[in-house]
Amino acid sequence: MTVDNLTSLAIDEVRSAIASGRTTATALAEAHYERIASGDKEIHSYLSLSRERALAQAAKIDAMAQRGEVLPPLAGVPVGIKDVLAMRGAPATAASQILKGYRPPYDATSVERLEAAGAVLLGKLNCDEFAMGSSNENSSYGLVRNPRALDRVPGGSSGGSAAAVAAGFAVATLGTDTGGSIRQPAAFCGVVGVLPTYGRVSRYGLIAFASSLDRVGPFTKNVKDAATMLEVLAGKDAMDATSSDKPVDNYVAALDRPVKGLRIGVPEEYFGEGLDSEIRAAIEKALGTLKVVGCEVKKVSLPHTKYAVPTYYVIATAEASSNLSRFDGVRYGLRDADARSLADMFRKTRDAGFGPEVKRRILLGTYALSAGYYDAYYKKAQQVRTLLTRDFLKVFQEVDALVAPVTPTPAFKLGEKTDDPMKMYLEDIYSVAASLAGVCGVSVPCGETKGDLPIGVQVIGRHFDEATMLRVAKAVEDGQCSAQ
Incomplete structure (x- = not known):
């Protein structure tokens, strides 16, 4: 099978091709890396690649196929991960200078579940800095272009995740959605993007923007693939107190049920x-x-829809102001080397590490939470x-x-x-x-x-x-x- 053929497969097709011996997980991973090398220079959807980990996982899947074992649901499926999710040993920058060089020693629960289901993790994907933006132009490592029209934005903040699926650089990807950051890029790039119910997918290992809004979800080529990904991702996680213990439906099987009689509201x-x-x-x-x-x-x-945007930009910025206070240059990431005091180091590190949009939202959120304004805005x-x-x-x-x-x-x-x-x-x-x-x-x-x-x-x-x-x-x- 050619690179174009291998990178055009959907999830079921990947699993079937590996099980039947028509291709291997290793060949699929290599084909996607080849496509990334030839096409991602102008799109810039990936920030880092995890070739060693991906090929080790692919080899495990190939060994299972050779032994005739039943393959897991995402066996050999090449997947990219948005760079706000922790992936053991790989950079986790949140597309920000302030986390440059940070490599978490653990996997986010969503990443762990994908790999346990057989997915081959290709690397980390570009996004708006700390997931703040609607165009993926806020990344401190360079903007992402829309594969469907290179002079257009791919949407944000999960622009790299949507672009990678649209360009054939991954079969599926993980993104996050705080106020539209999965759905809008999916629409702009012509792919499927799912916002699960809050609490349906664990947020453990997600670099937080707004904790009462952030959600992790998949980008895929079609709805069936999205259902397959969501089944793997969904469910209670002891590491996330906000995750729900409600039973997870069989989303793939549900697709076969007729929609006749359903009431659709506009x-x-x-x-x-x-x-x-x-x-x-x-x-x-x-x-x-x-x-x-x-x-x-x-x-x-x-x-009350007309109040949604101002409401969102008060709550989201307030929570961002609180969450981002932990990035101070003390424990990990960027630290200003010329600071003469602790306070000076905090100030200079945060000034150099955060981009303009992140600073804007921290300031807005801090104002909304400040004494005398809390009741008027946040409450x-x-x-x-x-x-x-x-x-x-x-x-x-x-x-x-x-x-x-x-x-x-x-x-x-x-x-x-x-x-x-x-x-x-x-x-x-x-x-x-x-x-x-x-x-x-x-x-x-x-x-x-x-x-x-x-x-x-x-x-x-x-x-x-x-x-x-x-x-x-x-x-x-x-x-x-x-x-x-």
């Missing part, structure tokens, strides 16, 4: 002024597909968050899933919004409400613009009802495939 607040006309048309077409297969589609309202934002959550709880009494845009526009040009933080923050207008409410969501491709830019549709599900969410996403995917 939130009117997501289809107002500012939504690109081609995105609107593509989502209406996806809704038409769902009607054809027997879904009941109805308009619903999430009345008020938490109250509004409760109202947003109640909106979702109420609407899910009427419908089984919601269908909405992921982004107001297709992928925008590199540099287009970097000088205006407010414009950049408004890119999250359709994604942050689900993040604040803790519900699950998925971005699935649903067409292209006339300029060949991908369009994604967002399916939002009830808390811990990823099975229904993925069924609806699969129906949208099937409709898109049949239309082609």
Whole structure:
């Protein structure tokens, strides 16, 4: 099999090809490294490669196949890991200078579970610094380009994770989503990206941005692969007190259940002024597909949606201010060598180590938490968050899933919004409400613009009802495939 053939396989195809002897896990890993070497110079999705670990894992899978053993669900599947997740012995920089040189001595639970399921871990992926951004232009190690259009952003903060799947540099990847950082890049790059319910996937080993919002989830080539990845990742973890002990559904098996009779809500607040006309048309077409297969589609309202962006940027920045206070140059990472006192070292290290967007969010969060402003900003934002959550709880009494845009526009040009933080923050207008409410969501491709830019549709599900969410996403995917 050629490099192009090997790097185009989905998860089931990888496992089947290894089991049948048509290829090996080692050949698959080498093919992906070859593709990365030839194509990633201009895209810059990877920050580091873990070839030795990957090939050792591939050799184990090949030995299992040669002995005729039943292969695990991700046997030989090449996977990339966002650089905010700990991976034993590999750099974990969070795309920041302040963590340059840091190599954690342990694996994040999500990384550990992937490897236990047979995945071959290729390396660490580029992202916005500390996962703060919507374009992957905030990485201190260089921006990421969209493989579908090199003059466009891949989305953020998990831009490297989305770009790697879209470019064939990995079969699947891990990303994180705090306010849209999986769903938006998936939409921009034309891949599938899953936001699990808060607590569904362990956050142990994740370099925290906003602890009540951060979630770990997969990027894949199709919905079935996403279901396979989520089954491996999901479940209670003793190392994460916020992880849920609710039973994990068989997400792959659920995809075979018909969607006929499901009630699909269309939130009117997501289809107002500012939504690109081609995105609107593509989502209406996806809704038409769902009607054809027997879904009941109805308009619903999430009345507090207009407060979601300001609420998010108070809560997220406040939590970032607290979480990032641990990076001080004392224990690991960057340390200013010219400081003359401890206080001077703290100040100079943090000034040199953090980029402009991270500094901006630390300042905003510190202000919101400061004496005299806590009640006016942080407490008020938490109250509004409760109202947003109640909106979702109420609407899910009427419908089984919601269908909405992921982004107001297709992928925008590199540099287009970097000088205006407010414009950049408004890119999250359709994604942050689900993040604040803790519900699950998925971005699935649903067409292209006339300029060949991908369009994604967002399916939002009830808390811990990823099975229904993925069924609806699969129906949208099937409709898109049949239309082609």
